[in-house]
Amino acid sequence: MVFSRGRGRGRHAQDGPADLESREQEVVPEPMIGPYDVADAPSGVRRLDLGSLRIPAIEGVEVRVQANPEGVIQQVVLANRGSALQLGVFAAPRTDGIWDEVRAEISESLRRDGASVQETAGEYGPELRATVRTPDGGHTELRFVGVDGPRWMVRGLFQGPAAVDPAAAGPLADALRGLVVDRGQEAKPVREPLPLRLPKELAEQAGGATAAPARPAADTGPG
Template sequence: MVFSRGRGRGRHAQDGQTDLEPREDVSAAASQVGPYDVTEAPAGVRRLDLGSLQIPAIDGVEVRVQANPDGAIQQVVLANRGSALQLGVFAAPRSEGIWAEVRAEIGESLRRDGASVQETVGAYGPELVARVRTPDGQTDLRFVGIDGPRWMVRGLFQGPAAADPAVAGPLTEALHGLVVVRGQEAKPVREPLPLRLPREIADQAATRPDATDTPNT
């Protein structure tokens, strides 16, 4: 794992569905994988516990975490062979998913910024594929959302895995194995669920200079 210290700072839903049943056009294999709610997660899997998210250990996948000095995580990125998967997990209503609404807002925002945006269907249902302008040229992005019981996981693929899902293998495997720990407390819809470094890593990082990367094998 790579830890970057800051300076102070399941189940799948179709558009319009109010339940949490898998989409009809999702493959049978996809319906048997995660992200899982913690109440349904398979046992006996080694995972990195970040509080509301538990990330499975996948060969070749590096977990990069940016956190405040107090251990609160601001960003989680998985990396593999030049591709990256940025993860976020958010509170959602009990009655329905929010990915359809979030997806529409992301698409609108990207188009306002001049990006080329297309909606496609992937393993979890509707995805957004975008090509954006950067100082280094055109960059591909792919947004994936998974609605679960009172939570939503949003994934942002970058690099080769954004343009071609077929090369996203290990990152997709990590997404399939995610576990969400929602908790029972009430939270505003879309509020990010809290992520924290494991205590031993936070304690180790507290003794190191700010803005450093610390490999942890």
């Protein structure tokens, strides 16, 4: 938890009634936003447990997963009102984040393919906005967001209205802020995707289908 420090006088200064009220407000918790590491995640939140990712239940957000017959997930997409957020989570070094170099590589790759790319400042720092050609000759807008955590990185790809206007992301942005990453303790190569799996009951329901909607389950703590 992050606290803000009051600008009061020394702790032994004589206080009047107004000073006492000021002292009560001296230390105020500041809200934190995710994605959270599993060790720091708020408790009492309903989340869908996909292994390395735990996705909060947000009203209006549909979770779509693409999985193989063994329940191993290849793709996670959140959808809301014509916008989508594709999520990926990757291993990172213990000390340095990797979003800067990943962002540069995404930008270079997009430009090579003829896309128009611009780096802008967003809620989590530098992000990319791109206009890319579609197979039918049209264009679509993309917005890439990256968040470096302790030994992990989350990459989000917004499409639809949320790619053009971050204010339109609404519930999708809330889902990203409430995301929890369970990196695990195993050593993994940098940039390797962290494992994602359907919960057992959902894997059985999917019955080998390549895609299935996912429902959040209760998750009362970070462990």
